[in-house]
Amino acid sequence: MASVPAVSVTPVSDFADWRDYFALLKPRVMTLVVFTGLCGLLAAPGHIHPVIGFTAVLCIAVAAGASGALNMWYEADLDARMKRTANRPIPAGRIDPASAFGFAVSLAIGAVAVMALAVNMAAAALLTVSILFYVFVYTVWLKRRTPQNIVIGGAAGAFPPVIGWAAVTGDVTALPILLFALIFLWTPPHFWSLALFVRGDYANAGVPMLPVTHGARVTRGQILAYTPLLIGVSLVPWAMHLTGAIYGMTAAILGAVFMALAVAVFRNSATDPAAMRPERRLFAFSVLYLFVMFGALVADRWLLA
Ligand code: HEM
Ligand SMILES: CC(C)=CCC/C(C)=C/CC/C(C)=C/COP(=O)(O)OP(=O)(O)O
Numbered sequence: 247m248a249s250v251p252a253v254s255v256t257p258v259s260d261f262a263d264w265r266d267y268f269a270l271l272k273p274r275v276m277t278l279v280v281f282t283g284l285c286g287l288l289a290a291p292g293h294i295h296p297v298i299g300f301t302a303v304l305c306i307a308v309a310a311g312a313s314g315a316l317n318m319w320y321e322a323d324l325d326a327r328m329k330r331t332a333n334r335p336i337p338a339g340r341i342d343p344a345s346a347f348g349f350a351v352s353l354a355i356g357a358v359a360v361m362a363l364a365v366n367m368a369a370a371a372l373l374t375v376s377i378l379f380y381v382f383v384y385t386v387w388l389k390r391r392t393p394q395n396i397v398i399g400g401a402a403g404a405f406p407p408v409i410g411w412a413a414v415t416g417d418v419t420a421l422p423i424l425l426f427a428l429i430f431l432w433t434p435p436h437f438w439s440l441a442l443f444v445r446g447d448y449a450n451a452g453v454p455m456l457p458v459t460h461g462a463r464v465t466r467g468q469i470l471a472y473t474p475l476l477i478g479v480s481l482v483p484w485a486m487h488l489t490g491a492i493y494g495m496t497a498a499i500l501g502a503v504f505m506a507l508a509v510a511v512f513r514n515s516a517t518d519p520a521a522m523r524p525e526r527r528l529f530a531f532s533v534l535y536l537f538v539m540f541g542a543l544v545a546d547r548w549l550l551a
Contacts, residue, residue: 278536319346393454404430431479438455
């Protein structure tokens with residue numbers, strides 16, 4: 247007798263729950279966005295009521311999450327072709343694109359509206375620019391067109407400390423502009439070190455990331471070229487006496503480590519991701535670097551004030 251076929255039970259994970267909506271917000275990347283935004287706010291001169299300050303940081307988090315969700319909505323086709331992203335809620339079929347789009351647009355509009363009403367117009371305007379930059383300039387316009395996508399489009403991720411600062415002061419002065427430049431110059435080594443060891447994914451999806459279009463050697467050279475620029479800019483706030491010794495020493499020490507790791511990447515000639523330990527180390531360190539640098543900025547302002 248033929249055996250009875252097993253009844254197919256749809257796994258619970260095929261249905262969206264709150265965790266899938268949360269995943270749309272790219273929560274891991276958001277940690278650093280929130281931290282740099284909070285540090286921008288804490289480093290700014292003047293006073294902000296703690297509830298308003300909390301609201302401003304929440305708006306930055308929600309807006310960053312909303313633009314991450316819009317990025318996932320727009321790129322579901324690419325995400326489906328990459329191992330790292332294939333299980334995201336939209337390509338995996340757990341959230342339908344229309345629901346994701348509605349969710350993301352509502353959050354983005356809500357975040358800007360609350361920032362405008364509860365905090366100030368300068369912070370709301372900067373928040374709007376950063377959302378539009380991530381969604382239109384990076385995701386829609388540049389990502390599929392040029393290996394410079396993350397250099398130009400990456401500026402979106404440099405806005406949070408400027409927004410945090412503007413939430414307190416209502417304006418933008420030299421220090422927040424330097425913090426913007428710091429993240430702007432940090433993004434290429436951050437991303438290209440990762441892109442080297444996940445190059446295959448981007449090649450499969452046809453995304454023109456630098457290691458795909460110009461190979462590992464050029465990418466490693468570009469990482470090495472950006473690192474001294476990053477270190478140079480990181481020291482300017484201290485040289486201009488906009489920050490104190492804690493920040494200055496942190497920038498010097500972490501900058502030296504960053505440089506040593508970038509040199510190790512440059513000296514590596516491996517093309518097999520399994521032999522890209524220097525690249526993995528630099529990527530992991532890049533995240534720690536930004537956390538510690540912004541922590542030092544706040545420590546300076548509050549401990550040495
Ligand atoms: C265009 C610029 C950028 C690109 C293309 C990029 C890309 C990536 C990718 C693909 C990952 C891998 C892990 C993941 O999918 O979560 C990652 C990790 C990460 N990125 Fe970026 N990134 C950029 C800029 C930024 C910025 C500006 C920040 C924050 C200031 C940031 C913070 C992080 C953090 C914290 C992680 C680690 C997440 C984890 O623990 O897995 N990134 N980035
Ligand atoms: C306040 C505000 C709106 C902040 C902007 C948020 C932000 C951190 C933007 C930086 C860009 C970023 C994380 C790109 C990720 O690349 P990707 O989207 O190509 O990554 P993926 O391959 O993982 O989808």
